[in-house]
Amino acid sequence: MTQDRAEALAAIAAQIKTCTKCDLYRGTTNAVPGTGNIHTEIMFIGEGPGFNEDKQGLPFVGRSGDYLNYLLNLINLNRDQVFITNVVKHRPPENRDPLPDEIIACKGYLDDQVELINPSVIVTLGRFSMARYFPTAKISQIHGQPKYDDEKYRAYYPLYHPAAVLRNPGLRRDMETDVKRLLEVIEKVKAMRAGATTAPEPKKDDDKPSGPPKQLSLF
Numbered sequence: 317m318t319q320d321r322a323e324a325l326a327a328i329a330a331q332i333k334t335c336t337k338c339d340l341y342r343g344t345t346n347a348v349p350g351t352g353n354i355h356t357e358i359m360f361i362g363e364g365p366g367f368n369e370d371k372q373g374l375p376f377v378g379r380s381g382d383y384l385n386y387l388l389n390l391i392n393l394n395r396d397q398v399f400i401t402n403v404v405k406h407r408p409p410e411n412r413d414p415l416p417d418e419i420i421a422c423k424g425y426l427d428d429q430v431e432l433i434n435p436s437v438i439v440t441l442g443r444f445s446m447a448r449y450f451p452t453a454k455i456s457q458i459h460g461q462p463k464y465d466d467e468k469y470r471a472y473y474p475l476y477h478p479a480a481v482l483r484n485p486g487l488r489r490d491m492e493t494d495v496k497r498l499l500e501v502i503e504k505v506k507a508m509r510a511g512a513t514t515a516p517e518p519k520k521d522d523d524k525p526s527g528p529p530k531q532l533s534l535f
């Protein structure tokens with residue numbers, strides 16, 4: 317299949333917008349497939365859309381989005397340089413936690429997004445995206461501790477959810493320290509790739525942006 321990455325991701329987004337595989341679509345205004353740089357090396361995965369995200373069809377808007385923007389700015393990144401999505405693509409009612417069946421129903425979309433974007437670093441935001449890569453861990457114990465995948469040349473980096481930090485300002489110092497360490501994680505993945513005896517899995521198309529963002533030039 318010669319479908320390029322942009323087309324494939326757009327096709328996934330279109331499927332999400334008409335998806336009825338779980339009940340979360342009921343009563344929502346918009347699906348929130350995810351947004352950002354589809355050629356990025358850094359992918360952020362949150363939990364699920366909230367009130368503002370449902371209204372706008374975009375992830376991490378409102379106060380949580382403002383805080384995520386602030387965190388990105390701490391390391392000289394912005395939203396145009398990363399891809400941001402969630403484990404479920406429709407808003408759970410009253411912002412409740414997504415249920416296991418809902419996460420399973422939605423999993424294929426996220427799996428396909430990860431495979432197509434093929435990021436070097438996946439930053440999980442909160443418990444539910446953390447559980448994809450650290451199934452038995454507690455966020456309070458492993459936040460800021462990367463796990464490196466020697467086969468995919470990728471790091472998984474668990475962070476608190478920005479909304480949790482806003483609710484509990486006592487987490488703010490840890491959160492911001494963890495975000496600053498993300499640069500070290502990127503450097504480690506760069507070293508993994510440089511030291512690899514076999515080439516990392518190639519990107520799936522040649523549709524590269526003409527001017528890679530500053531931080532991404534680390535790769």
Ligand code: SF4
Pocket residue numbers: 332335336337338339340341347404405406418421422
């Ligand atoms: S949350 Fe995911 S699985 Fe459930 S209806 Fe929305 S897109 Fe489909």
